[in-house]
Amino acid sequence: MTTVFTRDQIAARIAADIPEGSFVNLGIGAPTLVANYLPTDLEIILHTENGMLGMGASPAVDQVDPDLINAGKQAVSEQPGAAYFHHADSFAMMRGGHLDVCVLGAFQVAQNGDLANWSTGAPGSIPAIGGAMDLAIGAKSVYVMTDLLTKQGESKLVESCSYPLTGVGCVSRVYTDYAIFDVQAGTFAVTELFGDNTFDEIVALTGLALIDGTAGKGDAR
């Protein structure tokens, strides 16, 4: 039976890959969930582009401080060791290559690592880019967190993006609800299958030429 991870399961899987001491930016929307699954005994430092390192969890409702929010404009808290800075310094951290990991959502990811996550290009839609283009080119590792398929059942992993790009060749890895994919020299490599999912099922769902990079495959050779 096909295994489809929930968003929380994907978030937990991503969290497990982030080493202690990493500086991490979690994009607005679903990637924010990753924070809930970071091991509490490890020190991982969250960056929010609106000017903070050492961001902590959502506060209790009566501890909401409107001066202390994340990039999604949600209330957050301050960890010991936190620091505040202005927007140019915050984006200098990003654009200067100092963040270890960012996690972003996606409309599409192409097999060369191109990312489309800010606009469907639909006529009449209101564009909004925020910090996504800066994160895409700035973080050392750009992880995408997404469902593999659109609501219409189309693969979000594609040969080349049809939607407007956020960044070129910038994605390192894609965590989907079916499997994990690494971007390797212009091709997606499936590095982990969730549950009993098979490589062939993923090939069928994406319609792409994929590399089988799962440990099992490696072992079998």
Add this chain to the structure above:
Amino acid sequence: MTTVFTRDQIAARIAADIPEGSFVNLGIGAPTLVANYLPTDLEIILHTENGMLGMGASPAVDQVDPDLINAGKQAVSEQPGAAYFHHADSFAMMRGGHLDVCVLGAFQVAQNGDLANWSTGAPGSIPAIGGAMDLAIGAKSVYVMTDLLTKQGESKLVESCSYPLTGVGCVSRVYTDYAIFDVQAGTFAVTELFGDNTFDEIVALTGLALIDGTAGKGDAR
């Protein structure tokens, strides 16, 4: 009899022209003397390019703090209302046009406002520029404090500089030991004569075509 101001007299004369509320950078060397003559009842805020606004006077000898120095590496003090910042922020203030006045020394000033104050271009000399080029192009008003004549009796005010330039067309006004000169559309205007010095004497000393911009001259017309 010809009046020749001492350096302290020139410094006092410059200080008298600086309005309250000005942000002022005093270059290393003689311009530093201006600080001693700023009226103590007026608030004038001194900038030092090594990262401070609100710089105060030299401390007593037993209050010397090696962490608190000016651009000339001399001990200074901190006024109430001071602020510290790093070097890029400090020069952004300068280069972004936020300083009202800087006072610099000079080897030569040309009648178009060109300044030469960092190198005589002599073979074998060791060059050192520091922040002079940034000050020259950055401050709203660039005042030069200098003797009118070199030790060899040559005018430091010249048609065009023979020494390497610090900045092009950047000088607003020159305070010398004989008179004050404004740079006006490619010509020096004598705006104030010290003591009994006459316009004709200054023309003779400089060998330049000068404008008589003294108040007396203006009144006489």
Add this chain to the structure above:
Amino acid sequence: MIDKSVPNLSQAVAGIPDGATVMIGGFGRAGQPVELIDALIAQGARDLTIVNNNAGNGDTGLAALLANGRVRKIICSFPRQSDSWVFDGLYREGKIELELVPQGNLAERIRAAGAGVGAFFSPTAVGTELAEGKESRVIDGRTYLLEYPIKADFALISAYKADRWGNVIYRKTARNFGPIMATAAKTTIVQVDELVELGTLDPESVVTPGIFVDRVVVVGERRWLNNGEFVGGVDLEGRPLTASEGGDR
């Protein structure tokens, strides 16, 4: 004696002419100078170009300025939000011009204006539709786009405390665009919770030195503070919580 404080909000925003470019601090509601914006609405300036990260939230502050038809153009990174209905309507009706700028370019271009940088090569947006019409260059094997400074006539900023020289400190993530906008505007106007005695702010911790500030106006403490202590009991818009949420109402 230098005293940059002005006695009221109307004097704080005096002289902003029609057609001015006005930077407005804040990221969403955090650091948004709502009182200064309300004063600007009352003051009446029209045909404004606004620089802000967003394009207004709800019906107050920047959104109210837009709703009053005062804004010709907005330069921002993230106009579309769950509560940006005022902007959304104006944009769909073609009543407001939008210049969309990636947030990092927005911040760096504002900084460049304050720092005297003529232009800079930015790594962001290469290969995207926002690169169209921009000069590109490969430096050290990487492609960059040339970006120009964003300057303003006025900046309206919300901060925590100031002294009469205009030295300013901020509070938490409400700092955001304030420090850089203060450097990029000809006239910088700061609203603060509190004006403190000169010499009270730690010189090591001043974030915006007075050289960048022209006017300071005191608006009083926000509802989630009491004598500088965080007392909570508000929602994200700063409204007191209801009793069922643990508040006083």
Add this chain to the structure above:
Amino acid sequence: MIDKSVPNLSQAVAGIPDGATVMIGGFGRAGQPVELIDALIAQGARDLTIVNNNAGNGDTGLAALLANGRVRKIICSFPRQSDSWVFDGLYREGKIELELVPQGNLAERIRAAGAGVGAFFSPTAVGTELAEGKESRVIDGRTYLLEYPIKADFALISAYKADRWGNVIYRKTARNFGPIMATAAKTTIVQVDELVELGTLDPESVVTPGIFVDRVVVVGERRWLNNGEFVGGVDLEGRPLTASEGGDR
């Protein structure tokens, strides 16, 4: 648990190879990381390119590194000083290469390296001999020169206090180049008077966040401080005053 502190100076400077580019903080003696420089001399790396505002003072610190013949090239704004005899001698003998950079360009180029800026148009040095060979461009009626980032393999910085995450604060004008050099080097090494508990530094006042810091080493309080209080009684080199000067000696 993140702990960037290292137990001693030799571990702090471990791994700096021959031929490395090393930024050294400080303006004159203020903020000069003398203990780290001494450790670098003991460590033995040669053929270094050094980035500093100056080229050494007296016979200690950076001057001693130069005197030991470890420096191939120095990038600085103000080599010639009353006490720069070590550099002066090497330069006159042709034993050291000098790249002279106006101080504002030096600072902005270091910042650019840390901020991911590919290059920028600078207003400084236009029309001077330091403009030779540089690309110029007129923007908005003003001429600028194109300047490139200065990056480094290592930065050696002296600061006041740090925590184990590498958050750093400085003291007075000893801050100078530290914060920008920390952003521009692959590996940033900070010597501090004191390591403090995580959470002790005010998040509003951290100057260099830990993201820019790799190693922290404690060297103890300078001679003009006692438990963080300024006690004076030193000269500009930090030496205790003699009795006739009002000191203890």
